Amino acid sequence: MERDNKGRFTLGHNPYLWTGKKHSKKSRKKISESRKRAKGKNAPNWKGGINKENIYALKKQYRARKRGASGSHTLAEWQTLKAQYNWTCPACKRKEPEIKLTEDHIIPLSKGGSHNIENIQPLCKSCNSKKRVKIIKYQIS
Secondary structure (H helix, E strand, O other): OOEOOOOOEOOOOOOOOOOOOOOOHHHHHHHHHHHHHOOHHHOOOOOOOOOHHHHHHHHHHHHHHHOOOOOOOOHHHHHHHHHHOOOEOOOOOOEOOOOOEEEEEOOOHHHOOOOOHHHEEEEEHHHHHHHOOOOOOOOOO
């Protein structure tokens, strides 16, 4: 490799600019087409798109498993439970468009509660925070 008078590599000989393997035009087109097919619904790991509520449920399940809680529930079961409570926080009686309902464990995981749907009740974030680790079962009104 040649250097200029200041000790720098001359143009075209920079070892830090790796260009990779040279592919033929036909090969580049084939690679491009295969990458196009692997996007969206054709991708092997497609799960119906990004759903923030689904991601939230999966993270919640992961945290429960990490704490050693037994049991689990699905997103559909959580939606059904919110419908049973009429999308209302049973503690403060506010409805869902005004607030966001969160999963509250009636018997907290820290006190040996499970992550089954029978141990879950929908509470707004503020009521869930106020409850802390108390064992309180709010009734459906």
